[in-house]
Amino acid sequence: MKQSGVTPWWKALRIRPEILDSSGSIADVQMSLYHAVHGTGDQRPQYADAAHYGEITHPTGALTDLLARIAIRLGGGAEYGKVPALLRLDQGMGGGKSHACIGAYHLGADPLELAKTDVGKAVFQHAETILGRPLPKNLDDPHVVVLPCDNMTPGVTVHEHDGPAKNLHERFLWRLFEGNYSRYDAYREHFSNLSKISEAITSLGRPVLIIVDEIMNYFGNGLDGVGDETLTAQDQAFMRALLDAVTKTPRTAMLAVMIASDKDSISLSAEGARRRLDLERLLDRNGKPVGVHENDDFAAILRRRIFAKEPSREVIDATVREFKQTMDNGQWKTKVFDLFHAPWTARFSEEVNRTYPFHPQLMHMAEHEWANRAGFQKVRSTIQVFAATVFALQQRGKDGSWAPLLIGPGDLPLSNTQVRESIIGSGLISDTKTQNNYRSLAQNDIVSVTDTSGTARLMDTGRGTDGSALWHHSNPRAAERAATAIFLTSIVSGRSQGRRGATDAEVKAATAVPDPAYMFADADSVIKDLTDPETGLVSIEVTPGQKGHPTRYFLSTEQTLLMLQRAMRDTITDAERDTAIADFAEHLTETGPFDRKLFVRASTDGQIPRDVLAGAGIDDARASRVVVLDPAQFTLRNGADRATRDAIQAAVGLGADKLPARWASSAVFVVANTQQRHAARRVATHYLAAERVLGVQETQDDPDMKAKATAERNEAKRSLEAHVKRAFQHILFLAQPDDDAARVVDEVTIDGKTETALNGIIVWKALVEKGKAFDQGTFTAKALLHNVRESDFGRPLDELRDSFWNTPRLPLLHSGQNDLRQALFDAVQLGLIRIVNGENEGVAVTGVSEINLSSQRLRLGKPLPSSDNDRLSDDDGAELQAEPSPDDKVNTDQNPDDVDTDEPPVPQEKQLAFSVTQSMLNNTGNSEALSQLFRQLYLMVDNGDVSFLQGSIQMVLNAHTADGLVESVRALGSSVHVRDM
Structure with a gap:
């Protein structure tokens, strides 16, 4: 892929295989002298080989000078005294001390191999310049004694390294004499004797390099933990003697690592602090503190550590030309790049040659702002951040996605977990709470880990889909880049003159691309979007420019609850919102008189509504069902409900595309209103945002904010419940007013303000009013006779029973089969019907439980005429006297002549x-x-x-x-x- 005809850096450079193999993570960026010397198998790192070490190490001036002085001390013969014997590395964590110690070890242990590398050549050349003559390439075969104090426990012997040694002096002797017990035993008692220690070193007859790494790991709290005053005294006496002895012993060099007290955050006991002070005085008296790297070395170190080859000058020059066309053009020049006070703008070509593929703006920030932070681990942290960035952007470029021609401060992909965590854990952010705040801020306000959400990211993707920016193809992450640049400047407190955040020019420069379609006005528009109080970054603080000072932008972690909620709302997807509504609707549905409830979820794979209902298992025998349809796919009204209506018609067996539905009459569909769904969706987004706010770390760590967030979540939950209930207003069911009428889907709409169709009791009440159901206790013997047709007599009881669930003209029974059984029993007792067998013989029924509704043999029979109604036969042929029905009883006290047959009957009830x-x-x-x-x-x-x-x-x-x-x-x-x- 090429941009503007220029070969991109991900094609011009080759990333080192160890970085590719670890997906951008450099496993050995935190080097270990112990593993370089003693590592075996999987524990032996690649840099344990002098050749590989030389390949990944840039020969910075400070490192070259350090190793050259050690080389002169070892191989300078009689002129060894031209350089000091004791050198001390006192940098803070991540400053390259271990890297330098390993370089010194390779110089002493394998000088011939190291001399073949770039760093080795530079060391020997520099030593020759100091000495005035070349050194022997083998440095007279020196012996190296390594005391890795960060991997040594006082008083605890590791036999493979220490043999019988217990204290530090004995461990030194065992390594000096390479396990020669007799020579070791000869000097073992002289732990504090300066001359004896010097004599032991000289007795080897060859140069000796002593490397003591992380002295305070041993002499600090390590000696406190052993609880052996004798051992402590011996070790202290030995170290004092050793520091004096090396300065007086010919052809002996010592490299000691002890972080300066003002740079060391380790907490020491009173005795440990006293020992540190004592050692610092000795080191200051006998040794020379030296550095390893300067800030300006970062670019060269990064290129050597991350890439396996140098870029061609042609590629760099072509890249420079592309950017210069923008930088020297109109408002880009006068309102952006001319306002920078950093020297890289004036020397852009030279700086790109030095920093490529990183933009000089980013490298200037790393070298002059990051490196000066007390907690920042300089080389180590910079390598981790930049290596992860290079890998992530290379993957985008190889996949055909957009990646910048130069990696600037806006191009560190915060969506990549490795990049984001490398920045947050680099030491630029001092405390854990602030780290958590910025981690959340990056994901919500800028770009999520999925690269699909975050306020700034959504601005860019929206711009791409609506075609509002002609430059989108060449700068598709403009808002994200601007926000990321502000993020990087915000995490470094106290920039120049103590001001916070990024200037307007810095942010706009971070969005620049070598494309004339992306103009200064476009950059201005991007920043206006980001700072919009309603839709922009919720955490951004804008300091207006005044009195010659520029406008500045800062991302604050002191977020109010409202800011967090708005940020979280931007992370809620439509699918999550609709799922929440569905979950609430299903939970809030109450069965009431219905036998069961069924919630039909919306399709997640593109199924049409009709097919969704086809697979929902709606048709269920002899059970009244309230079927609640997911509003994500099913709603009514607002002119967009044809698909929902057609699906319900098909589900009850109507229409051209009908589904097989034997029990459709007893299924009642509950559907949301389209307009009310809109309201519920807004509230659902608010609820999910409140739920997420409650779960973020900064809320959990702040008791007051947590209490407020809990109250907000609870209120949002109550509101969502109310809106979901209000949304479900429509009840649809299969109806048939009479035998001659066509079957249709009838509908009831209830008042959503006071009632909800999610309540089965309310739904049943609505069905009662429509004549589709009987209310509790109203299905009497007379009601049964009213609904029985002539054709029902002679039907088996199981068919009669089933008809109340599969025949639309018959209303649903409140208590189901119990209501039907009771009505049959009462009707038999009143003489309104009979229960007969297959031969039409009456069957005696003395209790409700005797009516077997599952029977195919027992049938519904007409009552006998009064003259034949004297006797009934049971199944066994026994004859039972029938009780006369109330209507058959004659009032014997009344004179038949007094009965006026012409008078209308007087109603008994009203x-x-x-x-x-x-x-x-x-x-x-x-x-x-x-x-x-x-x-x-x-x-x-x-x-x-x-x-x-x-x-x-x-x-x-x-x-x-x-x-x-x-x-x-x-x-x-x-x-x-x-x-x-």
Whole structure:
């Protein structure tokens, strides 16, 4: 892939195989002198070989000078005294001390091999310059004694390294004499004798290099832990003597690593601090502190450590030309690059040659801002960050995705876990809480780990899909790059003159690309999007420019709860939002009188609504079902419900594309309203955001924020429950008013403000009002006879039973088969029907439980004429006397002549329905009238004058009296709804 005709760096350079093999992670960036010397098998790193070490090591001036002085001390013959014997590395963590120690070890242990490498050649050349003559390439065959104090426990012997040695002096002798016990024993007692130590070194007859790594790991808390005062005294005395002895012993060099106290964060006991002070004085007196790298060495070190070959000058020059066309053009020059005070803008060509493939803006930041941070581990951290970045961007380039021609401060891909964690753990951010805050901020405000969300990332992807930017193809991550540049400057507190964040020019420069289509005005527009108070980065703070100072942008981790919630809302996907609504709807669905509930989830693989219902298992024998349809795919109204209606029609066996549905009559569909779904979706997004805010680390670490976030989540949950209930307003079912009418899908819409179709009781009530269902206790013997047709007589009881679940003209039964069995029994007792066998012989029924609704042999029979209704036969042929029905009884006290057959019959009962709505506040007249009405009703019920009662009462009453009334209602087996006013 080429951009603007220039060969991109991921083709011009070859990343080292060890970085490719570890997906951008350099496993050995934290080198270990111990493993280089003693490592075996998997524990022996590649840099244990002098050749590989030389291949990955750039010969910086400081490292070359250090190793050259050691080389002169070892191989300079009589002129060894031209350089100091004791050299001390006192840099903080990650400053290259271990790398230098390993270089010194290879110089002493394998000088011939090291001399073949670039670093070895530089060392010998520099030594020759100091000495005035060349050194022998074997340095007179020196012997190396390594005391890796970070891998030594005081008083604990490791036999393979220490033999019989226990204290530090004995360990030194065992390594000096390479396990020669007699020579070791001859000097073992002289742990504090300077001349004897010098004599032991000289006795080898060859140069000696002593490397003591991480002295304070041993002399600090290590000696405190052993609890042996004798050992502690011996080790201290030996180290004092050794530091003096090496300065007086010919052809002897010592490299000691002891971090300066002002750079060492290790906590020491009082005795440990005293020992450190004592050693520092000795080192200052006898040795010379030396450095390993300068900040300006970073670029060269990175290129050598990450890439296996140097870039061609032609590629670099072509890249420079592309960028210069933008940098020297109009407002880009006057309002962006001319405002930089860093020297890289004036010497851009030279700087790109030095830093390629990294942009000089990024390298300047690493060398002059990162490196000066006390906690930043300089070389080590820089290599980790840049290696992970190079690998991630190379993968994009190889996949055909966009990657920058020069890697600038906006191009560190925070979506890559390795990159993000390398930055956060580099030491630039001092404390764990702030690290967690910036980790969350990067993912929510800039770009997520999936590279698909984050405020800035979504701005870029939206710009690409709507075609609003002609330059999108050459700069598809403009917002992300700007936000990342602000992120990198925000984590480094106290930049130049103590100011925070990035200047306007720095951010715009970070978005620049060598494409004339992307102009200064476009960069300005990108930043305006990022700083928009409604849709921009929630964590951004803008300091307006004034009095000659530029506008600055800073990402603050001191986030309010509102900021976090808005950030989290941007991470909620449509699928997550709809799933939350579905979960709530399923949880909130109450079966009520229905036998079971069924929640039908929306398709996740593109199935049409009809096919979703086909596979939902809706058709279920002899069970009333409330079928709740997922609003993600099924809604009604707003002119977009054709697919939902067609699917329900097919599910109940109607239409051209109907599904097999034997039990469709007993399935009732509950569907959300389209407009109410919109409202529920907004609330669902808010709820999920509140849930995520509660789970982030910064919320958990802040008790006040956690309490507020919990309250917000709970309130959002209550709101979502209310909106989901309100959304489900529509009830659809299969109906057939009479035998001659066509089957249709009928519909009921309930008031979503006060009721919900997710409540089975409310759904059943709506069906009762539509004549699709019987209310509790209303399916009597007379109701049974009303719904029985002539053709039903002679039908087996199991067919009669099934018809109440599969025949649309028959209403659903509140208590199912129990209602049917009771009505049959009552009708038999009243003489309205008979239960007969296959021969049409009556079967005696003495209890409800004797009616077997599963029987195919027992059938529904017509009642016998009064003249034949004297005797019934049971199944065994026994004859039972039939009780006369109430309608058959004759009043013997009445004179037949007094019966006026021309008079219409006097009704025995009347149906009465009324409603009452009264305000009882300050209205004594209404109160008295209503009290009288309820007393009259009470007397009628108490006297048995009421044979059937159905109704609902809604009242507002004193809270302290409500509980007693609730218990009374529930004692009747009725449900009651109570809410606080």
